[in-house]
Amino acid sequence: MRKSLIFLPAVPLAVATINASMLEIRKVMRWGREQGLPADLGLWDQEDWHEAIVHKASQVEGAKTVAFHVTAIRRLRQLAEVITGISPFDDPWGDETAEAIGAKEYDEDVPCKDTLATPSIPPETWWPLLRGAWTYIHTFAPDIFRWRNHFAQQREPRPDTPLSTSARPTPAENTDTLLEEWLSAPGNAVPVHEVDYQNTKAGTPMWTALSKMVTSGRTMNIFGSNNTSSRPQKRRAIVLAAIGEGRVAIATAGVGRGKGSTAPSYIAPGTGPGVTQEQLDDDVRRWLADPSTLVPVHTTDDHGKTGEPIWAMAARMIWGPPPLGAHRKRYAKRFDPRQRTGAARMRLLRQAVAAGRGLPVDLGVGVGWRAYRLECRDAAHIQREDGTSEPWRTQISAIELTFELHMLRAAVYVFVSALTLMRDSEVQEIQRDAVRTYFGSPAIVSRKTKMDPARPELHWWIIEPVAEALAVLEELSWHSTHLFVALAPPTGKQTHTEPGIQSEAEIDFFINGVNTIAHQHGLAKIPPAHVRSHMFRKTMSQLAGREPDSEIALGLQLKHAARRSFANRTTQAYAQMDASWAKEFDTELQQAAARKLVDLLRGRRQGERVAVGPGAARLHAGLDKVIATIDNDPQLRAQIADERVEEALLADEFPNLHLGTVNHCMFDAPQAECQDELPEEQRGLAPLIGACQPARCRNSTITRAHAPYWVAEEDDLTALSKDPRLSPPNREAVFVRLADVQRITRALEEEGTA
Incomplete structure (x- = not known):
């Protein structure tokens, strides 16, 4: 190069x-x-x-x-x-x-080039997607974690489970330490042979037994003479020195093959007096005493075992995983019909199955005990569409729990990405204890990675539900630093521990998962749509962009560089509304306007004149029409107390009503004064707020709620008209405007109740 x-x-x-x-x-x-x-x-x-x-x-x-x-x-x-x-x-x-x-x-002919090719997520997909994610985070997460802990106990060895002599070798340094500690204990003595035995002379240490004693049964050859390392020789020297000090226990034995030896020997935990048959019986009774316990039984097969308990699976659920090595056979005999104690335990399980506490498990899927389904008696309740309340899950297996854990991680990713406006790389850089306070408000600390080799640590403001989502993810993640990682740590020969997930696959997994189990979990289905992480930024930006003075806040949250204290044109492009969301907000405004008219409708029913202004007659006529519709329909009259009925009728009667601070506009383009200020081809689309003439336009109505603004403006114009510094043309303009305002204020005074 x-x-x-x-x-x-x-x-x-x-x-x-x-x-x-x-x-x-x-x-x-x-x-x-x-x-x-x-x-x-x-x-x-x-x-x-x-x-x-x-x-x-x-x-x-x-x-x-x-x-x-x-x-x-x-x-x-x-x-x-x-x-x-x-x-x-x-x-x-x-x-x-x-x-x-x-x-x-x-395109040189287009005056504004500050548009984004990034599409937004359609509203019909956005809302059920976020609601589904929040339901998993807020409602389902406690149950999922509780079930995870239960199944984790099935994978952990019980304290009384014996270890195999070939299980997990101890590092050499630790073995040396164990030998020193064992020899330093006052009651320990080195076992030696009493008589000659085969090629071993009397007084020789019993190296195999001593190895087991020192390592608690992990290995039998820490003194192996065929080892090329010098450590075994050094350990032998230490033991011989202890013998020289009199630390000896002579093993008495019979003549010949050595039967009847009374030498000290290593007894593995769980195989000697430490675990009695009575204790094993108590374990079975304690397990069956839990009313939520179901005994796994075989489904239909070719060997006539239908309904028969699956003994190996039941043993694992009671006592944990079976041990390795020689003690595995002893573990299996805990349900052995040839032994009296084993047969008695089997009868207890069969009695539970006969009492209706059996759970068929299909072992054909090849997952063994992980197919066992746990009864979910304490699961959170959800509201169904028919108004009933039911648990979101009644049973769950370890396999199904893996699916729910994946859904929970995906839900957190969707929720955090949607509500923080962070990039995918910034979301995946979130680490533990990332929730801080920044300028008095809760925020996430992470790293901005796009086109910045310095990777600075920055803050993104959040709301409380996002903080809750991150708390859930901290409990879900096993990684020491990062939160978005694989569901389980690497095992065996796997060494990959790098954090990060495939965001595209995660989003698709969540959407497909919700649509698969929506009817079971009480969730709304998500209409199919192409959803990616960068689309969350665009969609949330245009939602936030409708708020007053939002450009500066959006620029800070999106981490857009600006040379002045205002957001740059990139931020404006993110906040630009698209057609699907414009329609969504139009519907929302229409419903809001209908809710606003409910109070006016009730006042009109009492005979009040609820509005003044050029458009008051139209408003009163529309309200009277809705009242007549309700009064003439017995079914509607019976639902008069239901505001939703009134809202629906009002929304149909006033589809183009626009709520305002100083007036309401029942937009009808041919009568609109504001449309005269627009070119011919642009007229009739929407009100032009800046050109509104509320005191003159036949679309304008003023209610009691608007009165304070009109009174305040009348006072201001009256005081301004008395200013001697005004030029004659400006004074005349003030008087013209004052006449318009007084026309409204006088009408409000005359109507009284209006």
């Missing part, structure tokens, strides 16, 4: 950026083949490159996408010297920036 005079930045590009650049180059090459251009991109003329950019601009939305295309070509030009099959070529655009090229080539 240096020989070709190519010097790249010390900090390499992100893999995602490199991959995206390669995809752009592939598109350029494909377009070139279609145009019959040379396969060697270095042989293209400058006009060819300009045509390629023009073609790109016609295929995408947004100048920034075109600019990235230009940047990818420039990266290719930089490396052309060392790429086979591409001749070096000059920059087709000289010193012009990629942003300027994208803005120029995208």
Whole structure:
């Protein structure tokens, strides 16, 4: 690279950026083949490159996408010297920036180029997606964690489970320490042979028995003479020194093959007097005493075992996993019909099955005890569509629990991504104890990674439900630092512990999962839609963008750089409303307007004149029509106390009502004064708020709630009209405006109740 005079930045590009650049180059090459251009991109003329950019601009939305295309070509030009099959070529655009090229080539006739190609998530998908995620986080998570702990106990060895002599070798350093501690104990003595035995002379230490005593049965050869290491010899020397000090226990034995030895011997825990048959019986009775316990039984098979308890699975549930090595057979005999105690325990389980406490388990799926279904008596209750309340789960197996744990992790990712406006990489960089206080408000601390090699630690403000979601994820994650990791730590030969998940697969898994179990868990189905992490930022931005003075807050939350204290044009592009959400908000406003009219409807029913202004007669006529509709329909009259009925009728009667601070507008384009200020082709779409004439327009109505604003404006205009500094034209304009305002205030005074 240096020989070709190519010097790249010390900090390499992100893999995602490199991959995206390669995809752009592939598109350029494909377009070139279609145009019959040379396969060697270095042989293209400058006009060819300009045509390629023009073609790109016609295929995408947004100048920034075109600019990235230009940047990818420039990266290719930089490396052309060392790429086979591409001749070096000059920059087709000289010193012009990629942003300027994208803005120029995208569409010079469009006055605003600050749009995003990123689509938003449709509202019909957005709302059930968030509600489903929050239900998992807030309602289902406590149950999922409780069941996880229960099944974890089935995987953990019981304290009385014997260890195999071949299980988990002890490190050499720890073995030396164990030997020193054992010899330092006052009551311990080295067992030695009393008489000669085969090739062993009397007085020789019993090395195998001593190994078991020192390591609690883990190994029998810590003094092995065939070991190439010097440690066994050193350990033998230590033991012989102890014998020289008189620390000896002579093992008496009979003549011949050594039967009848009374030498000290190692007794594995769980195989001697420590675990009696009575204790095993008590374990079975204690397990069956729990009313939620169901005995696993065979389903239909070819051996006539239908309804018969699955003894190995029941043993695991009572005593934990079976041990390894020689003690496994002894464990299996705890349910042995040939032994009196084993047969008695089997009768207890069969009696429970006969009493209706059997649970069929299909072992054909090849998962053994993990197919056992636990009774979920304390599961959270959910509201069904028919108004009934039921547990969201009645039974669950270890296999199904793995699915629910995955759904919970996916729910947290969806919820946090949607409500924080963080990028995918920033969400996945969240670590433990990430919830802080920032300028007096709760916030998440994470790292901004996009195009910033320094990876600064930044803050994103959050609401309380997001903090709850992260608390759930902290309990779910096993990783020491990061939260979004694999569901289980690596085991065996697996060594990969890097944090991170595949966000695309996670989102798809959650949506598909909800749609699969929606009818069981009481969730609403999510309409199929393409949902990705960057679409959460766009959707939430346009929702937040409707709030007053939202641009600055959005710019800070989105981490958009700005050279002044206002958000830049990128933030405005994120907050730009699309058609699907505009319709959603129109419906919401229509319903809000109907709710506002309910009080006016009840006042009108009492005979009041509830509004004044040029449009008051239309409003009164519409309210009277709704009242007549209710009075003439017995079914509607019976539901007069139900506001939802009134809201529905009012929404149909006033579909274009726009609520305002100083008046309400029953928008009818031909009568609207504001439409006269617009070009002919733009009229009739929506009210023009800035050109509203509330005292003159026949669409305008003023209610009692608006009166304080009109009275205050009358006082201000009256005081202003007395200012001697006003010029005659300005004074005349004030008097004209004052006359309009007084027309309304006088009407409000005359109506009294209006």
